[in-house]
Amino acid sequence: MRILHTSDWHVGKVLKGRNRFEEHTRVLAQVIEIAQAERPDLVIVAGDLYDTAAPTAESTRLVTRALSALRKTGARVVAIGGNHDNGQALDALRPWADAAGIELRGSVRENLGDLLIEGTTAAGERWRLVALPFLSQRYAVRAAEMYELTEAEANQTYADLMARLIAKLSEPFAEPGVVNLVTAHLTMVGASTGGGEREAHTIMGYAVPATVFPPNAHYVALGHLHRAQRVIAPCPTRYSGSPLAVDFGEEENVCSVAVVDVSTDRAAQVRDVPVTSALTLRTVRGTLEQLATVNLPDAWLRVLVREAPRPGLREDVQELLPNALEVRIDPDMLPDRAGARSAQRAGRSPRELFGDYLDSRGNAEDGVRELFDELYDEVSSNQ
Structure with missing residues (x-):
């Protein structure tokens, strides 16, 4: 079977005061074009559909239309909530999603079977997917207790609780002849951040080891970290990354979606398909004279000015570079006062x-x- 794996759309993202709705529209249109060309059996959107828990009506229309268009390619579509999403609000869209043939899982509910999705491809290949939305530490404890796993003590770590939950959800993987899949919105130990993630949900006890995933899973589709990468794990595990650079810390990322071919008797083969519709993000530095020679009309710019601070400097830079979203003095120009006693x-x-x-x-x-x-x-x- 073939899977298109994408995540971290962050629709509604505002970059340094600049709305990026048009870019998101182009990016999602390209993702749909890739799906039309690749003809996947299953599309997985691994969380953070939105950038905020209170998306605008415009953002909601864009996401729902994109999911509908992906479904119209003939693929089954599964989307889970991420740490930026409002899980309950996504669950409120479940009647629409069910009618559209889309599997939407915003949050962990009382029914364990709700997170286990099954299907059969047009070629007759059976697949089973554990779809695990983002869980805060507080709700991870509640979920563990709700599913009557071994006693969930208050002092257990987030990683312990996630391992127990995933083990419980993946118990049906013991059945042979089915492609076993997992999607989750998590930070894995040893993975590289993309540069624009929300730190409170990336570190501070939220990182889990790759051993939480069962070795009999054929592919694990992760969301949360914005850099496309493979994770060393007991089973094939990968972040698809974001299809557009969310912040300037991600300007070196190669934006893409992952196309995965997998079966019960063949290891997952992954291809990264580039997504190029968004403007690139670039950092430039120099004096005003040097900045006057910069020619990057198709990029959002972070400008580090190599001149002494003065009133009007920002305006002078933005006159030269209208796409400059962030302007500040190059840190190398500031006096080094390390070790000096504060006044x-x-x-x-x-x-x-x-x-x-x-x-x-x-x-x-x-x-x-x-x-x-x-x-x-x-x-x-x-x-």
Whole structure:
């Protein structure tokens, strides 16, 4: 059977104040084109369909239309909730999804069988998929207790609880002659972050070892980390990565979807198919004179300016580079004050403290200190 594995769409993402809806529309249109060309039996969307738990109506329409279009290619479609998604809101779409022939799993529910999806390809090959949405630590404990696994003590780690839950869900994998699949929204120990993930749900106890997956799984389709990569595990395990760079920390990522060919008697073969519809993200640095030579009209830019700070510098840069979404002084231009003693605050006036700050940032612009005095006097008088 053939699987198209994608994740981390993050529809609704705003980058440095810039709405990227048009880019998302193009990206998802290209994902649909890839599905039409590859003719997968199953499409897996491994979480983070949205960038926020409260998506706009426009974002919801885009996601639902994209899922419907993927279903119209003839593939079964399974989508799970990620840490950015509102699981209950996705579950509220279940009546629509069921009517459209789409398997949508926003959160873990009381019915264990709800997370186990089965199907048969047009060629008659049976498959079984454990579809596990993102679970916070709090709900992982509740889920473990709900499924009457071995006693879930409060001091058990998130990894312990996830291992127990996946083991319980994958018990039917013992049946021969069926392609066994898992999809989950998790951080795996040893995997590389993409650069734009939400740190609180990537570290701080959320990383789990690859041993949580059963060795008799034929393929594990992961979401959450935005860089496409294989994970060393007891079974073929992979992140598809995001189909567009979500933030400037991801500018070196190669955006793609994974096309997987797998059967009960053949190891999973994976091809990464590039997705190129979004604008690229680039970091450039230099003086104004050097920046004037930059020619990147099809990229969003982060600009590191190699000049002393001054009023109006940002506006000058954005006049040269209209696609500059982030403008700041190159850290190499700031004074290195490592090891220097911080100024004593006691007994010093606000103007002196502000002067120390300006000195530390290399700002000697005339009139800044005087402007601070005027503002400070105005605020003090109002108080």
